[in-house]
Amino acid sequence: MSTSVTEKGDGKEFVSHAPGYWSRNGGAALEQWNDWKWQLKNRITTLAQLEEHLELNEEERSGVLLSGDKLALAITPHFFNLIPRDNPDDPIRRQVIPRIEESWTSPYDMADPCGEDSHMPVPGLVHRYPDRVLFLVTDRCASYCRYCTRSRVVSGVGEQELHTDFEEAFRYLEQHTEVRDVLLSGGDALIFSDDKIEKLLSRLRAIKHIEFLRIGTRVPIFLPQRITSELCAKLAKYHPLWMSVHVNHQRELTIEVKAALERLANAGIPLGNQSVLLKGVNDNIETMKMLVQKLLMCRVRPYYLYQCDLINGSSHLRTSVAKGIEIIEGLRGHTTGYAVPQYVIDSPGGGGKVPINPGYILYHDKEKIVIRNYEGKIFEYPETGNESVEFARSQSQRDYHDEFLYS
Numbered sequence: 001m002s003t004s005v006t007e008k009g010d011g012k013e014f015v016s017h018a019p020g021y022w023s024r025n026g027g028a029a030l031e032q033w034n035d036w037k038w039q040l041k042n043r044i045t046t047l048a049q050l051e052e053h054l055e056l057n058e059e060e061r062s063g064v065l066l067s068g069d070k071l072a073l074a075i076t077p078h079f080f081n082l083i084p085r086d087n088p089d090d091p092i093r094r095q096v097i098p099r100i101e102e103s104w105t106s107p108y109d110m111a112d113p114c115g116e117d118s119h120m121p122v123p124g125l126v127h128r129y130p131d132r133v134l135f136l137v138t139d140r141c142a143s144y145c146r147y148c149t150r151s152r153v154v155s156g157v158g159e160q161e162l163h164t165d166f167e168e169a170f171r172y173l174e175q176h177t178e179v180r181d182v183l184l185s186g187g188d189a190l191i192f193s194d195d196k197i198e199k200l201l202s203r204l205r206a207i208k209h210i211e212f213l214r215i216g217t218r219v220p221i222f223l224p225q226r227i228t229s230e231l232c233a234k235l236a237k238y239h240p241l242w243m244s245v246h247v248n249h250q251r252e253l254t255i256e257v258k259a260a261l262e263r264l265a266n267a268g269i270p271l272g273n274q275s276v277l278l279k280g281v282n283d284n285i286e287t288m289k290m291l292v293q294k295l296l297m298c299r300v301r302p303y304y305l306y307q308c309d310l311i312n313g314s315s316h317l318r319t320s321v322a323k324g325i326e327i328i329e330g331l332r333g334h335t336t337g338y339a340v341p342q343y344v345i346d347s348p349g350g351g352g353k354v355p356i357n358p359g360y361i362l363y364h365d366k367e368k369i370v371i372r373n374y375e376g377k378i379f380e381y382p383e384t385g386n387e388s389v390e391f392a393r394s395q396s397q398r399d400y401h402d403e404f405l406y407s
């Protein structure tokens with residue numbers, strides 16, 4: 001195992017950073033290091049612990065002092081080892097070390113940007129789309145992301161508390177036969193014990209109309225030790241079970257994380273990745289291309305790229321939408337189609353995800369469609385038949401395309 005804490009892994013290579021900062025003063029035995037409960041018990045949670053290893057700047061120090069009222073500080077030793085000692089602009093560091101900018105307010109900021117609270121028929125169960133629900137099973141995670149869209153409840157120190165009513169949620173699901181897809185999230189369900197996870201999954205599987213189960217998790221990235229063979233064997237009993245992991249930068253894909261993802265894939269769990277577009281983390285084509293290609297090497301399909309939600313105190317991490325479109329434009333056609341995620345904006349206030357794409361359709365009417373390829377070349381394809389298809393786009397948008405094409 002490598003012992004140095006560096007920015008290694010910036011390319012396509014998979015590296016291990018263990019034991020890193022834990023090699024000092026006797027450090028941790030390999031057995032402890034590989035124990036997920038030891039990792040959770042030994043998380044970095046205080047300013048003093050941070051300063052033992054890192055040179056913090058003023059913005060970070062003040063941010064840490066304020067984090068106790070907003071979103072707790074917690075970083076697993078595994079993930080902490082990815083953070084270099086002296087670079088406050090490091091893309092891993094920006095995701096998990098609080099900064100004073102979190103106390104800034106922008107006029108667009110919201111506590112609940114996706115309008116989840118107003119779509120919660122039962123405490124902890126969000127029913128926003130017709131045939132699927134989001135089940136918030138815990139408010140705890142292995143580490144906390146500073147841009148978390150649920151920071152109002154996650155970590156237990158924010159402005160709201162999560163009081164999931166499990167029995168009422170199961171009753172609601174039993175009665176609502178239109179629900180065929182349940183996404184377990186929070187927080188992160190994979191920090192539960194194996195038994196608790198199994199109880200949850202078996203209870204859901206007992207509801208006949210639920211066809212499809214999903215777990216949204218960052219545990220394989222923050223705490224790869226949690227993905228034990230025993231856990232994988234239990235998960236495999238509840239197929240079809242899919243998993244959405246959350247990786248934002250290629251350095252997060254270490255040797256340990258790759259092995260954990262492979263264990264999940266070998267258990268027959270299809271893996272997708274959800275990244276958040278973050279300023280100073282992954283807001284350039286080169287980084288994003290490296291990330292998506294490295295994800296494929298880990299058997300993970302890049303699924304969504306989210307425009308950062310308008311969560312309170314996240315304006316310093318948000319990029320323009322134009323940047324997101326530029327990144328997709330830089331991926332589509334330039335690398336494997338499987339590697340290109342769908343860029344989405346989760347509509348502020350609760351309208352759900354809306355796909356945002358570069359403008360590949362230049363014109364479309366009943367006779368033809370005019371399209372642009374990834375190289376900017378323009379092609380015309382004849383529209384066939386006279387089906388009365390209603391275009392969803394508005395007249396003003398069509399006028400805009402006409403103007404764009406013929407000007």
Ligand code: SF4
Pocket residue numbers: 140141143144145147148149150154186187188217218246
């Ligand atoms: S792992 Fe997910 S739920 Fe937990 S803090 Fe990060 S973004 Fe929020």
